[in-house]
Amino acid sequence: MDSVVLVELAAISKSYGGVRACRNVDFAVRAGEVHALLGENGAGKSTLMRVLSGDLADYEGTVTVDGQPVRFHGPADAQRAGIAMIHQELDLVPGLSVADNIFLGREPRTRLRTLDRRAMLRETRNLLRRTGIDLDPRRPVGDLRTGEQQLVSIAKALSLDAKVLIMDEPTSALSVAEVDRMFTVITELRRAGAGIVYISHRMDEIGRIADRATVLRNGSVVAQFDAREMTAEGAAEAMIGRPVQTMFAHDPAAQGATLLEVDGLVVPRHRSGRRDPAGISLTVRHGEIVGLAGLLGSGRTELLETLFGAGGSWRGSIRLDGKPIRPRSPRHAVRLGLAFVPEDRRISGLALDHSVLANTVLSIVDRIARFGVVSRRQEMSETTRMVHDLRVKLGSVRDPVSALSGGNQQKVVFGRMLLTEPSLLLLDEPTRGVDVGAKAEIYQLLGRLAEGGMGVLLASSELAELVGVCDRVIVLRGGQNVAELPTAHAGEAELLAASMGEVVPL
Ligand SMILES: Nc1ncnc2c1ncn2[C@@H]1O[C@H](COP(=O)(O)OP(=O)(O)OP(=O)(O)O)[C@@H](O)[C@H]1O
Ligand SMILES: [Mg+2]
Incomplete structure (x- = not known):
């Protein structure tokens, strides 16, 4: 009809x-x-x-x-x-x-x-x-x-x-x-x-x-x-315009020593005034991709922001490669070897009216500056490689970020973070608004980075992404970890959905 x-x-x-x-x-x-x-x-x-x-x-x-x-x-x-x-x-x-x-x-x-x-x-x-x-x-x-x-x-x-x-x-x-x-x-x-x-x-x-x-x-x-x-x-x-290759490809065999250890982390929650004494405890090994699941307000974003020195006050302990750390600011966190892709592009530090090149250079300057000088050629070649690896659709790397479509802006946020060569990558909805083809590429890239020894903590509300990409998934609720699932056995997204309900096995 x-x-x-x-x-x-x-x-x-x-x-x-x-x-x-x-x-x-x-x-x-x-x-x-x-x-x-x-x-x-x-x-x-x-x-x-x-x-x-x-x-x-x-x-x-x-x-x-x-x-x-x-x-x-x-x-x-x-x-x-x-x-x-x-x-x-x-x-x-x-x-x-x-x-x-x-x-x-x-x-x-x-x-x-x-x-x-x-x-x-x-x-x-x-x-x-x-x-x-x-x-x-x-x-x-x-x-x-x-x-x-x-x-x-x-x-x-x-x-x-x-x-x-x-x-x-x-x-x-x-x-x-x-x-x-x-x-x-x-x-x-x-x-x-x-x-x-x-x-x-x-x-x-x-x-x-x-x-x-x-x-x-x-x-x-x-x-x-x-x-x-x-x-x-x-x-x-x-x-x-062509068949999608494998969406997920990650060999979880290559895990090394413990990279991140969070113990009893409590962040004052801005919604309920209630304080939760147990807080969040979790570990991430070198080469491991750990997922964070939970509903709005479960504490995923607060956890990542705290680790990156971008949250408010907190208590508990954070160790990186066995050493206690207290990230004071995002800058400090980057020096400690952390990188963060936030859920909201507008707070990601992207300067929308500046070019893709200028935005990328900001994040690599600390690493590639030799004797205080950054080589123009290196800036250009690293940016071009990033744009190519992530298939960012643009006319030229000198275009302002504001002229890119939403998903392509997200790829730039992601790409420039990788250029800081972190040991621990913190991702909050990293493929938000990213198309299927580019998603597959980002997942494969994450797999390669993990195989190279990087640890990844990935918060996502897409169950298929958590199950497909992560080695384990930790479920948060009300600022606490309430369940953990090895994705190899979970398989079905439904299982995860169930774990977010009221009755949760720990
Ligand atoms: N304000 C603008 N100035 C210049 N070019 C623009 C502007 N807005 C969009 N474009 C260009 O127009 C094309 C289409 O963009 P559009 O935002 O419609 O894509 P989209 O399908 O919504 O993508 P996405 O899934 O990433 O949101 C892109 O090449 C983009 O770079
Ligand atoms: Mg759009």
């Missing part, structure tokens, strides 16, 4: 300077469907959806809503036509509260035209409950974790009551339970006749939620699938 077409894009083309981000793309959204938009990093997905959501006015082609051609001059225009978008790089205002962000520019008023705070807070609480998050609507958004901010953006989009909802990687920092909750919301919207465009690099999600999928490669549509005929392999092959 063919249902009503809500919006239609016809022959859309968009260039940024010399870069053709979209070429002659046709795309439609029907009532009651979840339409997945797939493609490698830089394929043009966000660009196409920014045309539909009124964010880019300068394009060729036609946008049709309810059979009428339209031209939006801003997101407000598109919202009036019933189209809302959750952006990949969240556009919340950090200094404002959750409620203020949700109602920004359309605050409810009392009869006397003053701000109706009570209505705002009440409505915000309802929206947050729908998305399944327990948050005080008065908290500043800047204090929230990336995953919590994603849920706030989703709540904000829901409040617009759109008939077409575009979700650009809405779950990249969410873990299983939060994704499940969000899928329930999507199912309700679909039943109510809304059309949803869903962009994600998590192929398992596409299989679960999408009714059909369109695949972009280099700005053009290269395939369309119906949910029934779509396989993860088929979709991935259409995206990257």
Whole structure:
């Protein structure tokens, strides 16, 4: 049965300077469907959806809503036509509260035209409950974790009551339970006749939620699938234009002596005031990849930030190669041989308006400077090698980072950290927003690094990633380690999901 077409894009083309981000793309959204938009990093997905959501006015082609051609001059225009978008790089205002962000520019008023705070807070609480998050609507958004901010953006989009909802990687920092909750919301919207465009690099999600999928490669549509005929392999092959090689390849045999020993680490938690006396205890050996699983607020990010000297106060002990350490600052941590890829690119130290080259040089300067001078040639060759190894899609290493697509920015964050040649690599959602092809490459690279003796501590909310990449997975909850699973025996992602539930064997 063919249902009503809500919006239609016809022959859309968009260039940024010399870069053709979209070429002659046709795309439609029907009532009651979840339409997945797939493609490698830089394929043009966000660009196409920014045309539909009124964010880019300068394009060729036609946008049709309810059979009428339209031209939006801003997101407000598109919202009036019933189209809302959750952006990949969240556009919340950090200094404002959750409620203020949700109602920004359309605050409810009392009869006397003053701000109706009570209505705002009440409505915000309802929206947050729908998305399944327990948050005080008065908290500043800047204090929230990336995953919590994603849920706030989703709540904000829901409040617009759109008939077409575009979700650009809405779950990249969410873990299983939060994704499940969000899928329930999507199912309700679909039943109510809304059309949803869903962009994600998590192929398992596409299989679960999408009714059909369109695949972009280099700005053009290269395939369309119906949910029934779509396989993860088929979709991935259409995206990257060749079959994906093995996703995971790591030989866990080569482990050496203990590299990291954390004992009774307690970090004051900013959510509950409750202090947990047991804290986190774990070890990582040379050559070992240890996974960290847990829901939002379980303490994964706090642990990694503390190890990297980027957290607040803490107690407990940390040893590296047997020596007690107290990382005071990220700089100090780098000198100790640690490197960190944070979940939020905006705090990763990337200078967006500087070139890829300049950003990379910052992280290698300490290592390759000889007699205080860094050779230009070496800067260039190391950067070029990194860009090549990770297949970063860019015009030139002199392009500003801001001109790269989201996933390609993430590859730069990852690549520049590796150039510091750490002995312990701390990763918080390192493949967030990274496409399948590049994920496979990052996993293989991690395997090679571990075989070379590096230790890796990897926090991820993607179960397939934890099971596929790690030698063991430690489950955190409420700032404590509550379970540990050797992935060789766990195998099935379901087992991990179960271990995150209420009853946990230790
Ligand atoms: N503001 C910009 N200035 C210059 N080039 C840009 C800009 N935004 C995007 N591009 C380029 O347009 C192309 C498409 O980018 P887009 O962000 O649409 O990709 P994407 O499919 O969303 O990728 P990802 O999965 O990494 O988010 C890329 O080559 C990118 O470098
Ligand atoms: Mg994008």
